[in-house]
Amino acid sequence: METILPKFDSVFSIDCVIFGFQANELKILLIERNEEPFKGWRALPGYIVKKDESIDDAAERILYELTGLRDLHMEQFHTFGDVDRHPQGRVITIAYYALIRIDVQKELKPVTNIAKSAFWYPVNELGKLPFDHAKVFETGFQKLRRRLGYQPIAFELLPEKFTLTQLQTLYEAILNKKLDKRNFRKKMLSYGFLKELDEKQKGVSYRAAKLYRFDRRKYNKIFQNELSING
Amino acid sequence: METILPKFDSVFSIDCVIFGFQANELKILLIERNEEPFKGWRALPGYIVKKDESIDDAAERILYELTGLRDLHMEQFHTFGDVDRHPQGRVITIAYYALIRIDVQKELKPVTNIAKSAFWYPVNELGKLPFDHAKVFETGFQKLRRRLGYQPIAFELLPEKFTLTQLQTLYEAILNKKLDKRNFRKKMLSYGFLKELDEKQKGVSYRAAKLYRFDRRKYNKIFQNELSING
DNA sequence: AAGATAAGGTGTAATTTTTACACTAAGTAA
DNA sequence: TTACTTAGTGTAAAAATTACACCTTATCTT
Incomplete structure (x- = not known):
């Protein structure tokens, strides 16, 4: 019909x-x-x-x-x-x-x-x-x-304050792939655009993780360099 | 008017x-x-x-x-x-x-x-x-x-047989940037999709360069892997 | 309060990749 | 034969990536 x-x-x-x-x-x-x-x-x-x-x-x-x-x-x-x-x-x-x-x-x-x-x-x-x-x-x-x-866009999806595990879980969801915890953290922190807060996660029934915030100013610096290709 | x-x-x-x-x-x-x-x-x-x-x-x-x-x-x-x-x-x-x-x-x-x-x-x-x-x-x-x-598209612009210097000049034209000759050659050859021919450049008034051809089969292998991101 | 549970958090060594750098070789032209 | 022009090559240092396992901390249960 x-x-x-x-x-x-x-x-x-x-x-x-x-x-x-x-x-x-x-x-x-x-x-x-x-x-x-x-x-x-x-x-x-x-x-x-x-x-x-x-x-x-x-x-x-x-x-x-x-x-x-x-x-x-x-x-x-x-x-x-x-x-x-x-x-x-x-x-x-x-x-x-x-x-x-x-x-x-x-x-x-x-x-x-x-x-x-x-x-x-x-x-x-x-x-x-x-x-x-x-x-x-x-x-x-x-x-x-x-x-x-090539762009740290994950932060647009996360709450303003987030844990590194949340960030990693998001990457894994988008890439459909498990990532190594230590390497992931090392890399993310090495960029320098994550600001560690004096706050912890709340409402979880296990050890609370540190919260981080995304620092847009530093992000912009890295993003500017993003197009550069080795010479 | x-x-x-x-x-x-x-x-x-x-x-x-x-x-x-x-x-x-x-x-x-x-x-x-x-x-x-x-x-x-x-x-x-x-x-x-x-x-x-x-x-x-x-x-x-x-x-x-x-x-x-x-x-x-x-x-x-x-x-x-x-x-x-x-x-x-x-x-x-x-x-x-x-x-x-x-x-x-x-x-x-x-x-x-x-x-x-x-x-x-x-x-x-x-x-x-x-x-x-x-x-x-x-x-x-x-x-x-x-x-x-992220894709070896330069070969679509070059003649079928080309020299490494031509390839590098093309990269430099697109990227608007000088590249290091030795590093460029090392890298390109390391991919393994360039086939060295038994032929040389003709019609130049200086030492003729070797000609290469792009091997699409091997290119495809590399291109398949292109999306992979470190885990 | 002791123990179980669950995720948080951390370092190192091996490997690979990237970078910086300069001279000799080969062919052509005068 | 000499001058000129581009071809062609290697190595060492630095940086980035990978693989990998255990102790810590907080909460919950009994």
């Missing part, structure tokens, strides 16, 4: 792959669609770009409208333009990604009724996604993995 | 940044525009995507029509979507890049009259370009530079 849908002209859309880290799991932000096609499905937050807004602005607006989240730094990572990727006509989508701290404060609540709800969902349990969203997600995940290797 | 131009609806376009290496200089492929706006200007080869073709197909077609070049592997690298980037209306452009051997055999000859001509132009002498083409080029160049660090 298929619904008959109107055809539309060429349009641009935005899809967002927003990463978060919660309960030692890597998650992305999904919505439940409230529109055909794929009404009721879990999908990446995405919608159509207006004629009078830049694609970067559109990405921000669409994410906000569909999830209630604002003011995060999104970055474009790929454009998907197969002819038949949308059943209703030609839709080229520009995919954006961002990393954010999952925070109980930040309520997820769509402000349009294009989405029924928005929620965090583990990347390992995505199941079937509509359109080419599986491919979009996979491309974004690869981008994240690669970028982790 | 401004020409009055028709406004058009939202459209997608493709722009191409095609790199080549000639006379020890890094060059890109430009066309002379034969259409308003910017008629007569040097510009990146670019045009509008048709409704019934994927963006990848469009990129190939457009490059062919504007320059006569075919069958090169292009890859998307960024999408430019500012509202006012095109004077006639909303045009979002998807930028592609490729590396090719500049070859006297391959004639540059537009097959439409959208372009008056096509030619190689040194990246260091680009001057003013129309639209946001300067930004498009710069982004593509950065992408090239970065990619050189």
Whole structure:
């Protein structure tokens, strides 16, 4: 039983792959669609770009409208333009990604009724996604993995104060690979952009770990050098 | 004296940044525009995507029509979507890049009259370009530079048989940086994907250098490992 | 309060990779 | 034959990476 849908002209859309880290799991932000096609499905937050807004602005607006989240730094990572990727006509989508701290404060609540709800969902349990969203997600995940290797982006996913074990667990989740504890710590600390705090973890039923904070100033120094290649 | 131009609806376009290496200089492929706006200007080869073709197909077609070049592997690298980037209306452009051997055999000859001509132009002498083409080029160049660090793409720019000095000169042109001859050779040879030939350079008025060929099978092995990160 | 449990935290030696550095060899041209 | 130009080569020091295991500290249980 298929619904008959109107055809539309060429349009641009935005899809967002927003990463978060919660309960030692890597998650992305999904919505439940409230529109055909794929009404009721879990999908990446995405919608159509207006004629009078830049694609970067559109990405921000669409994410906000569909999830209630604002003011995060999104970055474009790929454009998907197969002819038949949308059943209703030609839709080229520009995919954006961002990393954010999952925070109980930040309520997820769509402000349009294009989405029924928005929620965090583990990347390992995505199941079937509509359109080419599986491919979009996979491309974004690869981008994240690669970028982790040359930019210390992990801190955007962690709470402001974190333990080295949390940091390591996050790296392991993104890279899908076990890392050596001593070497990991040695390396991370050697960069010099982690500030050790006079505080310890709370609420754990074992020896509490020291907390660290990310020092953006020192990070920037290292990031500047990042492009340099040996001569 | 401004020409009055028709406004058009939202459209997608493709722009191409095609790199080549000639006379020890890094060059890109430009066309002379034969259409308003910017008629007569040097510009990146670019045009509008048709409704019934994927963006990848469009990129190939457009490059062919504007320059006569075919069958090169292009890859998307960024999408430019500012509202006012095109004077006639909303045009979002998807930028592609490729590396090719500049070859006297391959004639540059537009097959439409959208372009008056096509030619190689040194990246260091680009001057003013129309639209946001300067930004498009710069982004593509950065992408090239970065990619050189993790994929042996230099061989796509060199003739099939090349000397180590040519290879080094190319690296230096892309990275804009002098490299140490002994260390460069040691490193390149250590990868094991360069095959030393029983041939020497010809036509030089000094000691001829050995020629090498790139061994794609071994390259693939190394490229497979490329994503691995220390554990 | 003693013991069990669970994660926190630490150092070293071997190996590999990177860096800095300068002269002789070979071919061509005058 | 000599001058010129680029080809081609090795080594030692420094830095980065890897592999690897045990004691410490806090909490919870009995």
